[in-house]
Amino acid sequence: MTVVWPVSVLRRAVLTWGLLAACLAGCGGTSAGPAADGAWHVYPGESIQAALDRAAANATSKRVVVHAGTYRPSRPAQALVWLNRRHDGITLEALGRVVLTAENPELAAAAEESFPAIVNHVVYFGDGISARTVLRGFTITGANRFQTRSDDPGPIEPNRPRLGKQNLLFFYCDGGGIKVFGRSYPRIERVVVTGNVASPCGAGLSIQHLGFQQDAVRIRDSIFRENRCQVTGSAIDVLPGSRAEITNCLFVGNVANTGEDTVSPPGKLYNAEHGSGALTVFPGSRVQMTRCTLTGNWNGIDDKGQGNSYTDSIFWHNTLGGGKAPQGRYELDILDAKNVAGCLFGGATVDLRGTIDAGSNRLDAPDPQFDEKFHPRCPDYSDVGYRAAENLVPTRSKQR
Numbered sequence: 001m002t003v004v005w006p007v008s009v010l011r012r013a014v015l016t017w018g019l020l021a022a023c024l025a026g027c028g029g030t031s032a033g034p035a036a037d038g039a040w041h042v043y044p045g046e047s048i049q050a051a052l053d054r055a056a057a058n059a060t061s062k063r064v065v066v067h068a069g070t071y072r073p074s075r076p077a078q079a080l081v082w083l084n085r086r087h088d089g090i091t092l093e094a095l096g097r098v099v100l101t102a103e104n105p106e107l108a109a110a111a112e113e114s115f116p117a118i119v120n121h122v123v124y125f126g127d128g129i130s131a132r133t134v135l136r137g138f139t140i141t142g143a144n145r146f147q148t149r150s151d152d153p154g155p156i157e158p159n160r161p162r163l164g165k166q167n168l169l170f171f172y173c174d175g176g177g178i179k180v181f182g183r184s185y186p187r188i189e190r191v192v193v194t195g196n197v198a199s200p201c202g203a204g205l206s207i208q209h210l211g212f213q214q215d216a217v218r219i220r221d222s223i224f225r226e227n228r229c230q231v232t233g234s235a236i237d238v239l240p241g242s243r244a245e246i247t248n249c250l251f252v253g254n255v256a257n258t259g260e261d262t263v264s265p266p267g268k269l270y271n272a273e274h275g276s277g278a279l280t281v282f283p284g285s286r287v288q289m290t291r292c293t294l295t296g297n298w299n300g301i302d303d304k305g306q307g308n309s310y311t312d313s314i315f316w317h318n319t320l321g322g323g324k325a326p327q328g329r330y331e332l333d334i335l336d337a338k339n340v341a342g343c344l345f346g347g348a349t350v351d352l353r354g355t356i357d358a359g360s361n362r363l364d365a366p367d368p369q370f371d372e373k374f375h376p377r378c379p380d381y382s383d384v385g386y387r388a389a390e391n392l393v394p395t396r397s398k399q400r
Contacts, residue, residue: 034061044069048081048092048100056086066138068096072104076118076148078172079179082156083186085128094137101142102176102196114146121175122196127159127182131215135178136189143176143196143203157181163210169263174198174237175206177227182208185215190389193235194225200263201280202237203227204254211241213286220247221389224278228322230259232270233280234298240282246289250374250386254278255298257323274333274352275325277301278318281308289313293374293386294331298323300347302333309339314376314385316368317347332356344368344384 034040038061040051048071051064073080080100083090100123105116122140125133149172160166163182171181176198180186193204204227207217224235234254238244257275264270277299281287285305293314294300300318301310315331330352331345337355344365345351351363368376373388 034058039063039065042066042071044071047074052081052083052087052090052092055090062089063091063093065093065095066098068094068098070099070101072101072142073107073119074104075107075153076146076150077153078119078148078151078156079121079124080119081122082124082126083129083133084124084126084157085159087133088129089132091134091136093134097139098137099139099141102144102146103142108146112146114144117142117144117146117176119143120147120172121177121179123178124156124175125178125180125184125186125217126157127163127184129180129184129186131185131187131218133186134189135186135191137191139192139194140177141193141195143198145173145176145197145199147173166208166210170201170206170208170239173200174202174208174239176203176229178205180205180207180209180217182210183212183214184209185217188217188219188222190221192223192225193227194223196227197229198227199230199259200261201229201232202239203229203233204235206233206237206239207242207244208239209242211284213241213243216243216245216286216288218245218247219249221249223250223252224254225250226253228255228258230257231261231263232256232276232302233278234276235278236280238279238281238285238287240284242282243286244288246279246287246292248290248386248389249292250388251278251292251294252296252374253320255320255322256280257298257325259324271302271325271333273325273327274330275299275323277330277333279303281305291385291387293376294318295368295370295374296320299329299333300331304335306336307339308334308336310334310341310343311339312342312384313344314365314368314381315343315345315347315350316365316370319348342384344381 102117108116176196177193234256278297279301281303295316319329330349333352341360
């Protein structure tokens with residue numbers, strides 16, 4: 001027997017299937033093409049990675065705008081968001097308050113030490129990324145020592161086997177908030193990197209250029225707050241042969257050396273006596289820091305590079321507890337201090353190695369009298385240190 005459906009029923013069925021198809025296409029993804037403004041727009045419940053991949057395949061529309069909300073991983077993976085060579089030239093920016101988190105408590109195993117994180121890195125920048133690639137305006141949080149070496153749902157770094165000798169522990173485990181690897185020189189602007197935990201190093205940001213120093217990672221107008229790592233570089237870890245430029249950034253409440261040094265050879269522990277800083281710069285790395293503020297961290301900066309530059313910055317009472325080291329805290333531990341100039345210091349031990357020129361810096365500066373934005377009220381600091389960019393208002397860290 002043949003059933004003849006009324007036209008009205010068929011019409012409703014077509015509409016229903018059309019709506020279902022639209023939902024399936026949109027849920028976890030983005031629209032088929034860029035919007036009228038030329039950008040790919042991502043809303044809560046949609047996939048940032050899908051938008052990045054579409055922008056990568058488009059010759060002209062290279063801007064991805066993520067709208068206010070919290071975005072978390074939908075499966076265990078090496079990163080929540082990743083950009084490698086094919087994504088070069090994309091601007092990924094937040095519109096409103098956008099939180100990128102490594103956490104998904106519904107999928108994470110509650111018994112694991114890494115709970116509730118389910119990705120190694122929140123954001124990954126891989127080989128082949130130039131300064132045309134920009135990350136702007138996000139809060140990046142929630143990393144907690146999760147590690148997977150599975151390439152599912154696809155390798156975040158297709159070029160890794162061709163980049164020579166590497167420390168894979170650092171590739172997979174460093175850089176809980178942001179990992180930069182290989183020939184990768186993104187611009188990172190107006191981000192808040194907070195509440196990330198890493199083992200061994202670089203809870204906020206890890207830079208691993210493998211000696212490819214043709215350009216630098218540029219970080220500006222950003223906040224690194226309350227990140228914690230087991231060994232070195234609680235906020236930023238600049239691994240050997242890497243390069244960074246850091247401008248107008250705030251470092252507060254970051255703690256290194258929370259556990260045993262499982263990386264260094266036995267008997268040769270790195271910074272064994274006093275521990276490492278919010279920023280760690282390894283031998284052979286190049287750093288230029290301008291107008292930054294470091295306060296209330298477990299140590300300020302340790303730098304074993306040559307000729308690195310620190311200018312017009314504030315180092316104030318980086319005496320926070322929470323780490324493990326037999327000797328006391330310091331503001332700056334630097335071998336080659338000839339390019340340290342215009343900085344103001346105050347703390348328990350200002351110049352750990354006695355290398356800083358007291359004529360070019362103030363080693364006994366007055367209290368900066370920070371306000372709620374960590375802007376100094378004291379007139380002596382009018383031309384130095386961090387000033388908050390629009391939409392970045394930190395909450396003062398409590399001393400622990």
